Amino acid sequence: MSQRTISRLVVPRSGQNTWLVSVGAAAMCFLAVFAMALSVSAARLAQGWGEALAQTATVRITAPAGEIEGQTLIVLEVLRTTPGIAEAVLLAPSAQAELLEAWLGPDLPLDTLALPRLIELRETPEGPDREGLRLRLQAEAPGAVYDDHTRWRAPLIEAATALRGVALVSLVLIGGVMAAMITLAASAAMASNRQVISVLRLVGARDRFIARAFVRQISLRTGLGALLGTAIAVGTLLSLPGAGEGMHLLAGLGFQGSGWFLPLALPVIALILAYAASLATARRVLKGVT
């Protein structure tokens, strides 16, 4: 029997410590996949919101009933001749009613209210000279206000970025908890196998051999648990309802395309973490054994 083979056998495979490591690693990796998905989704959301709002704008026209039609025509003409505006569409009264209905309910007599006119703009990637456009509108149609969504976009992106930060901090915390758990499990495994250590030292085994036997077993258990936890989490993410199925809160959570390979890094990281933590623990414990 080779040294490698006996190294796999000297530490008993049974014992709740080793199984607790697997269960703990599975739970941690399950949570880590969700934290990772949240981080990726938040980044995607921030990018999406940024892009969606960056090239759109609105012109709102508020004027007395007798002047509103004339000012609307003037604004449309100004927008048509302004470089950087790809399209300007006057929102129909029915579309406006739909937008307000969501906030004010269906029973409001919208047709009797003096609603402002809304013009939706789609801008070219270069965009217009925004300050120039504001001044021109002010001069030619005093009731028109140009809104480039800046005040909406910034806090949305800020919120998404903060969400991503929280997810990343969660990932770091999960990694820390996993390292602590493995360290404790390694200490417990070595304490409960004191007889194994004492016999091995008695027969002249070096610390490296003894440590390797424990490290191998703990790393293997951690790796298996991490793989299982990751697989369950990925399966759960895949089973979440997609966009358009009514659950908008969860619809964006998950990975896209090659992003689905990202969770595969978790069992590898868990394995490296387990190896380093259990090796450090084994060396520390063995120093106290004669």
Next chain:
Amino acid sequence: MIAFENVTHDYGGGPLFRDVTVRLDPGSFHFLTGPSGAGKSSFVKMCYGELVPTSGVVRLLDRELTSMPRDTLAETRQRIGVVHQNCEFLDHLSVGQNVSLPMTATGRAVSDDEFNDLLSWVGLSAHTDALPPTLSGGERQRAALARAIISAPEMLLADEPTGNLDWEMSQRLLKLMIELNRTGTAVLIATHDLNLIRLAKSQVSARVLRIAGKTLQTAGTEL
């Protein structure tokens, strides 16, 4: 081989023995005796580096114990076989795997013939695949002896090896150790069994050391 120079061992409640100077030479046969609690086990533990002296110098295979790196101590233990009264095994491994542990755990090989000869010599051929908890007291001691000598050590230390055995089994174990000594292995047996010492002295040239009154003496002919 193993030398104590003015060794004192204090376990915390005062010295167990003091100023001990003795040499255990290659091929020698020693008994270590004395009343219970006199320090026989501590003496044996120092002989393989499990305990270090409070003062004085212990040399194991010509290396000073207290300054010995852990890896060197491990290598030294590969050259010193140890048998305890309550010998410990890896209970989840077979007797065969336990016996060959000093070789496999240190990356050395033992041939099937040598291994089978050894098990046959200690009378455990039929128990190779058994688990240690299923062995009787005598079988455990013989398995421990086989484990201690599989790597052909230069020294065999046995701490009360017959403490749990009946007289017949004690004689059988002693016979094995005398045979081993005849092949050149130095032997030190710590025991309080004077009958065993008398029996051995009739078969082998053995020196008897006695720990009493916190000192080590060479026992006289009253044994």
